[in-house]
Amino acid sequence: MASCKIWLLLPGRSIFPLFCIRHSTCFSMGFPLHAPTPLDLESQNCVLPKEADVQSQTLIVPFKRREIVIFTALAYAFSWAWWGALIFSGTQTFSNLSQMSANEAQSAQMMIAIGDFGPLLAALIMRLFVSREGLRGSMGWKRPFKWYLASFLTPILFFVILAVFNHLTGLGRFAWTRTDMPFGAYLGIELLIGAIIISIFIIGEEYGWRGYLLPRALALGEIKGTILVGVIWAFWHLPLLLIGLNYPGQSPLITIPLFTLVVIALSFPFTWFYKATAGSIALASLFHGFINSYGDGLTAPEVVPTGNSLVTGSAGVVMLAFLLILIFLVYRVFKRATI
Template sequence: MLARHATTQDDVRTARRGLILYLGLVLLGSVPLLSLIIRASTPIGQQLEYVLALMWVPALASGIARVANGEGFEDLSFRLRERTVAVRVLLAILFPVVVGAIAYGTAWGLGLVEFSTPAGAPNPISAFAGELLLAATVGAVVGVISAAGEEIGWRGYMNSRLVEAGVPAPIITGGVLWGCWHVPLILTGQYAAGRSRALSAASFVVVAVSLTVLWSAWTLETGSIWPAILGHSAWNAVIQGPFDTFSSGALATTWVGESGVLVVVATLIVALVLVWDRVPGTLGVGQTPSD
């Protein structure tokens, strides 16, 4: 299972030690890599070697914390061959497609953002559909290479420790922490930054909390980390891929992109609709499934 109940004070203390150790290791491993990325002053897409290493810091930190804190790996499950897991994985992959269709479709339809076609594409609609299909399939699978690094740490370790440690609103807190981890690169304009970097950072944190609630609900429900991993990889592939690629205009980053107003609103609404009946349990109030 991916979440355990802290039944004794020893369990609570163990969870708190693990949480402190994990967050400390994430900070220790992230700062040097963030410094290298920021000093380069180029978009993160041009620094894939550093970005990939950064995305695997949470997984490495969680592994060290598990061993050092004597917790083991029994609560980290990669079960996939179960109907419930497969259904949630499919929903996780389709989620960014739905969010993108609502947010970017609205922006294009209202003329807030221009639907731009890459040079050489004879049919804009066909080109976009093909890119979207490729992103939601091949892109989502390839993206596991990087997304797994984050999800093994954030959803696979930190979230359950926040619950066990008795942290108020643990999943929301986890979403805020995860979102803030991205903030330095947003404030430097190298990732998901709009005209106002401070507003983009705040907006991105809202998106991060929404995604954390969604992926945590499915992770706790299935007992598998795969919905979070493939949900994360599909989000990156779909939103950062075809939807961003086919959008342009002076105010594009205000309305769309990972910190755009319409994306923030669509992500929050669709996520709540999908897990509304499971929100109490996702926030650490209800019971979680076990193997």
């Protein structure tokens, strides 16, 4: 049987091999060769790469409003109940982290991060008792090594470019203010370790958002489905936004709309990466962890002491502008299919 390995063509050069995936066309870094059409793996002589354990994981499943509503309600209920308990105890806010010792701040953040597992619990309940597709193959660990490299190199490169732009334009001048370690150690050790730790907790989010919700939303088409996931994902953060997530000291009347737009825009690279990796939740979690660690780390006050979180922060206006430009290029210049 012949393999249908194809090469993605961008102007003048071949980039990556593509995989034939059930209910999808072939993808690499999320850029399809042509508009998706359902493929029969046997009749088209398509074989999946041996590294991909996707026998139980399909990229698109039928849209069922009931499943999406129940999953969303459960994810919100689990996470909001935990965060609500912390908030009403009067001890957990993002605005006062800078006033804590390093150990106290880490402890506070770990307590808040437990709420990240709400979407995972919701997805487990749905998989086992409602939609009943089970858990087999749902993490997607076995993928080509290049995707593991892409999961952390891409966010690092993106936020380094963002930081350089902020510095050169004067929006957020770089100035290393810590004396306990050189900036290189901070960039290559502290943020790297932080990204790995964050990725473990982020599985709690990604198992729900990309692992359960996105395949159902994609039945609406890539753009509509991604926007739906982005809206649900953004408003799930509402209790944290009210206590200063990403924008300490700023008015929620400004931060909630801005954060919502950023998360919707950020959902598009997640969708592309999800498709490119044949629906790997493990890789989506690494991708998310490195975005959080290096995004926050390269826009933190100790790195950009004069920056405004609404403008140069990891969920600020500059970040939103970069993402919108990226989305425009992908769909308008590279002509990515939207269905």
